[in-house]
Amino acid sequence: MDLNILWFILITVLFAGFFFLEGFDFGVGILLPFLGKNDQERRVIINTIGPHWDGNEVWLITAGGAMFAAFPNWYSTLFSGFFLALFLVLVSLIIRGVAFEFRSSDSSPLWRSTWDWMIFTGSFLSALLWGVAMTNLVKGVPIDAKMQYVGTFFDLLSPYAIVGGLTTLLVFMFHGALFLSLKTTGEMAKRASKAAQSIALVAIPIVIVLAILTYLQTDIFASLGAGITLVSSGVALILAFFLIRSHKVGWAFIMNGLTILLFTLSLFWGLFPRVIVSSLDMKWSLTIYNASSSPYTLKIMTIIALVMVPIVLLYQGWTYWVFRNRVTEKNLHY
Amino acid sequence: MTELILSRLQFAVITSYHFMFVPLTLGLGVLVAMMETWYVKTGNEIYKKMTKFWGKLFLINFAMGVVTGIVQEFQFGMNWSEYSRFVGDIFGAPLAIEALVAFFLESTFLGLWVFGWDKLSKKVHLITIWIVAISSNISAFFILVANSFMQEPVGYILRNGRAEMTDFLAVITNPHVIYQFPHTVLSGFVTAGFFVMGVSAYHILKKNHLDVFRRSFHIAVVFGLISTLGVAGVGHLQGMHLVKSQPMKMAAAEAHWETENPAGLSLYASIDEQGKKNNFEIQIPSMLSFLSYNSFTGEVKGIHELQNTAVQEYGPGNYVPPVASLFWSFRIMLTAGMWLVLMAMLGLYFYKTKAYEKKALFLKLLLWTIPVPYIANIAGWFLAEVGRQPWIVYGLQRVEHGVSTSVSMLSMLIAFVGFMLVYIALAVADVYLMVKFIKKGPEVANKDEHLNSEVKGASLWT
Numbered sequence: 001m002d003l004n005i006l007w008f009i010l011i012t013v014l015f016a017g018f019f020f021l022e023g024f025d026f027g028v029g030i031l032l033p034f035l036g037k038n039d040q041e042r043r044v045i046i047n048t049i050g051p052h053w054d055g056n057e058v059w060l061i062t063a064g065g066a067m068f069a070a071f072p073n074w075y076s077t078l079f080s081g082f083f084l085a086l087f088l089v090l091v092s093l094i095i096r097g098v099a100f101e102f103r104s105s106d107s108s109p110l111w112r113s114t115w116d117w118m119i120f121t122g123s124f125l126s127a128l129l130w131g132v133a134m135t136n137l138v139k140g141v142p143i144d145a146k147m148q149y150v151g152t153f154f155d156l157l158s159p160y161a162i163v164g165g166l167t168t169l170l171v172f173m174f175h176g177a178l179f180l181s182l183k184t185t186g187e188m189a190k191r192a193s194k195a196a197q198s199i200a201l202v203a204i205p206i207v208i209v210l211a212i213l214t215y216l217q218t219d220i221f222a223s224l225g226a227g228i229t230l231v232s233s234g235v236a237l238i239l240a241f242f243l244i245r246s247h248k249v250g251w252a253f254i255m256n257g258l259t260i261l262l263f264t265l266s267l268f269w270g271l272f273p274r275v276i277v278s279s280l281d282m283k284w285s286l287t288i289y290n291a292s293s294s295p296y297t298l299k300i301m302t303i304i305a306l307v308m309v310p311i312v313l314l315y316q317g318w319t320y321w322v323f324r325n326r327v328t329e330k331n332l333h334y
Numbered sequence: 335m336t337e338l339i340l341s342r343l344q345f346a347v348i349t350s351y352h353f354m355f356v357p358l359t360l361g362l363g364v365l366v367a368m369m370e371t372w373y374v375k376t377g378n379e380i381y382k383k384m385t386k387f388w389g390k391l392f393l394i395n396f397a398m399g400v401v402t403g404i405v406q407e408f409q410f411g412m413n414w415s416e417y418s419r420f421v422g423d424i425f426g427a428p429l430a431i432e433a434l435v436a437f438f439l440e441s442t443f444l445g446l447w448v449f450g451w452d453k454l455s456k457k458v459h460l461i462t463i464w465i466v467a468i469s470s471n472i473s474a475f476f477i478l479v480a481n482s483f484m485q486e487p488v489g490y491i492l493r494n495g496r497a498e499m500t501d502f503l504a505v506i507t508n509p510h511v512i513y514q515f516p517h518t519v520l521s522g523f524v525t526a527g528f529f530v531m532g533v534s535a536y537h538i539l540k541k542n543h544l545d546v547f548r549r550s551f552h553i554a555v556v557f558g559l560i561s562t563l564g565v566a567g568v569g570h571l572q573g574m575h576l577v578k579s580q581p582m583k584m585a586a587a588e589a590h591w592e593t594e595n596p597a598g599l600s601l602y603a604s605i606d607e608q609g610k611k612n613n614f615e616i617q618i619p620s621m622l623s624f625l626s627y628n629s630f631t632g633e634v635k636g637i638h639e640l641q642n643t644a645v646q647e648y649g650p651g652n653y654v655p656p657v658a659s660l661f662w663s664f665r666i667m668l669t670a671g672m673w674l675v676l677m678a679m680l681g682l683y684f685y686k687t688k689a690y691e692k693k694a695l696f697l698k699l700l701l702w703t704i705p706v707p708y709i710a711n712i713a714g715w716f717l718a719e720v721g722r723q724p725w726i727v728y729g730l731q732r733v734e735h736g737v738s739t740s741v742s743m744l745s746m747l748i749a750f751v752g753f754m755l756v757y758i759a760l761a762v763a764d765v766y767l768m769v770k771f772i773k774k775g776p777e778v779a780n781k782d783e784h785l786n787s788e789v790k791g792a793s794l795w796t
Contacts, residue, residue: 101393
C-alpha cells in the first residue's frame with residue numbers, strides 16, 4: 001500500500017470521526033430550541049456537549065490540515081470551488097462556537113435566546129451543508145483540465161445534493177437526540193428519546209431515496225464494497241430506530257453512529273482513488289496521485305500522524321470517561 | 335477593485351482580527367496556570383478566586399481566537415488556491431501538525447479544565463490548564479513555521495511547477511522562525527501582562543477585592559517586565575537577521591534609499607514615495623549600522639541598490655514595498671515597545687516601594703496602556719507581511735500569482751462583506767462581555783459556585 005492510499009484512508013477516518021462526533025453536537029444544537037422548554041433545560045442540553053464540541057471540531061480542522069498537507073490540489077480545488085458553500089459553513093461554525101461560550105455569560109433573556117438561535121442556525125446549516133458537499137464530491141462537479149472548478153454556487157444545489165444535505169441533517173439530528181437521551185435524566189431523557197423516534201421516521205425514507213439516487217446518478221455502486229457499505233449504513237439506521245423504540249438508548253446510539261461511519265466510508269470508498277469527480281470529463285478528476293504532495297512530504301507526515309493520532313484518541317477518549325455522567329439541573333456549574 | 339485587492343484586504347482584516355485574540359490567549363493561559371499553581375501549592379482560596387476570575391476572561395477571549403482561527407486555516411484554499419497549490423507540499427505540513435499536536439490538546443484539555451473543577455483532583459486539574467497554556471504556544475510555533483517559509487523559504491526544491499519539501503528539519507528550524515517565535519510569543523506575554531496589570535490597576539483604584547488584585551498586579555508586573563525586555567532583545571536580534579535575509583524589508587522600514595557606510599537611523603522622515611527619496615529626515619548618525627551589525631560601521635544597502643539587484647535576479651518589475659507605511663508601522667511598534675518597558679519598570683518600582691496604590695494617575699495610565707501592546711502587535715505583523723511585498727513567498731511567488739482563479743468577484747465580495755458583518759457583531763459582543771466581567775470583578779465569575787454540589791450521576795449505560 002503506498003502512502004497516497006494511506007493518507008486517503010486517514011482523511012476518510014478524520015471525516016468519519018468528525019461526522020460521528022460533531023454529528024451529535026450539531027444534532028443537539030438543532031434540537032436545543034425544541035427540546036429545551038426553559039433556560040435551565042437549555043443549559044442542561046448545552047452542557048451535555050459543553051466539554052466536547054470544541055475537541056470534536058478539531059477533527060475537521062485536522063482533516064482540513066491533512067488535505068492541505070497530503071493533497072494540496074484537493075484542498076485548493078475544493079475550497080476555492082466550493083467557495084460560497086464553505087463560507088456559509090465557516091460562518092455557521094463561528095456563530096455556534098462563540099454562542100456556546102457567550103450565551104451563559106449574561107442573564108438577559110434576549111441575550112440568551114439570541115445565542116440559542118445562533119446555536120440552532122449554525123448547527124442546522126453546518127449539518128445540511130456537509131451532506132451537500134460530500135454528495136457533490138461523488139456525483140461530480142465541473143472541473144476543467146487544469147483542476148479548476150468552472151461551475152457556480154448553484155451547480156452545487158442539484159436535487160441529489162439536496163437529498164444528501166437532508167440526509168446528514170436528519171441523521172445528525174437523530175444522533176443528537178440519542179446522545180441527549182443518554183446524557184440527561186428524567187423528563188428530558190424521555191423527551192429526547194421520543195424526538196429521536198420521530199426524526200428516525202423521517203430520516204429512513206430520505207436515506208432510501210438517497211441510496212436510490214446514488215445508484216442512478218453516481219458510479220459508487222460500481223465498487224461493490226462501497227455499495228455494500230452504503231446499504232449497510234441504511235440498515236444500521238433502521239436497526240437504530242427499532243432499538244430506540246425498545247428503549248435501548250445506548251445501543252441505538254452506537255447503531256446510528258455506525259450509520260454515520262458506514263455512510264462516510266461508502267462515499268469515500270466510492271470516490272477512491274479519485275478525490276473529486278469531474279462531471280466534464282472523467283480523466284480531469286482529481287485523484288490521490290495527481291492531487292498529492294511529494295513522496296517525501298507524505299513520508300514525514302505519515303510518521304507524525306502515526307505517532308500523534310493514537311495519543312489524541314487516548315486523551316479524547318479519556319475526556320468522555322471523565323464526563324461520563326448524565327447532566328442534570330443539579331450539577332449545572334457552568 | 336479586483337479579486338486580488340479584495341482577497342488581500344480580506345486576508346489582512348481576517349488575520350489581524352484573529353491576532354487581536356491570539357496574543358492574550360498565549361500569555362493569559364500561562365498566567366492563569368501560574369495562579370492555579372499557587373492555589374494548589376498553598377491551598378489559599380484567594381488564588382482560586384484569581385484563577386477563576388482571570389480564567390473567565392481567558393475563556394471569552396479564547397472562544398474568539400478559536401472560531402476566527404478556523405477561517406484562518408480555510409482561507410488559503412478559498413482565496414489563495416494557486417498559492418496553496420504552489421506551496422502546499424511544504425506549507426500544509428505545519429498546519430496539519432499544528433492541528434494534530436496542538437489544537438487537539440488545547441481544545442480537549444480546555445474542556446476538561448472548564449467542566450472538571452469538581453470531577454478531577456486538584457493536581458490533575460492544574461495539569462489540564464498547563465497543557466492548554468503550553469499547547470497554545472506550541473500551536474504558535476507551527477503556524478510561525480508556516481509563515482517563516484513565506485518570509486524565508488528553506489528546505490525546498492522547485493520541481494513539478496511547485497515548491498517541494500526536501501528537508502523537514504530545515505523547514506522547522508528556519509532561521510526566521512528562531513527569532514520570530516520568541517518575539518511573537520513574548521509579545522503575547524506582554525499583552526497578557528499589561529492586560530492583567532491594567533485591569534488590576536482599575537480595581538485597585540476602586541479599592542475592590544484588594545486581596546485578589548494586589549497579587550494579580552504583582553504577578554503581572556514581574557511577568558510583563560521580563561517579557562517586555564525579552565521582546566525588545568529578541569527584536570534587535572531579529573532585525574539583524576532580517577538585514578541579511580530580507581534586506582529590502584528593512585531598508586523600506588527605515589526609508590533608507592541610498593547605500594551608506596556608516597548608515598544613520600532616521601527618527602523622522604518626510605517620505606516622497608513617488609520621487610523615491612526623503613525630502614527631510616532627522617537622523618542619529620551611524621545608528622542604523624549599529625542596529626544592523628552591532629557595530630558603528632558597516633554598509634547598509636539602500637532601496638535603490640536592492641531594487642537593481644532584484645531586477646537582475648528576478649527580471650523587470652517593482653520590488654519595493656510601500657515605504658512610508660512600513661517606516662511608520664515600524665516606528666509605532668518601537669514607540670509602543672519603549673512605552674511598555676517604561677511602564678513595566680515604573681510598575682515594578684512602585685510595587686516594591688508599596689507606593690503604587692496611592693498613585694492614581696499611574697494606575698489610570700496603566701489602564702489606558704492595555705491597548706498599547708495590541709497596537710504594537712498589529713504594527714509588527716504589518717511590518718512583517720507588508721514588508722514581504724510584492725512576494726507571497728519571498729523570491730519564489732508574487733502575490734498576484736497566488737490568488738484563486740476560479741472564484742468570481744461577486745463570491746469574494748459576498749464572503750468579505752459577510753465575514754465583516756459577523757466579525758463586527760462578535761467584536762461588540764466580545765467587548766461587552768469583557769468589560770462586564772472586568773467591572774464586576776471576581777465574585778460574579780464564581781456566582782454559580784453553590785451549584786457545584788455533589789451529584790451522583792447515573793452512568794451512561796443505565
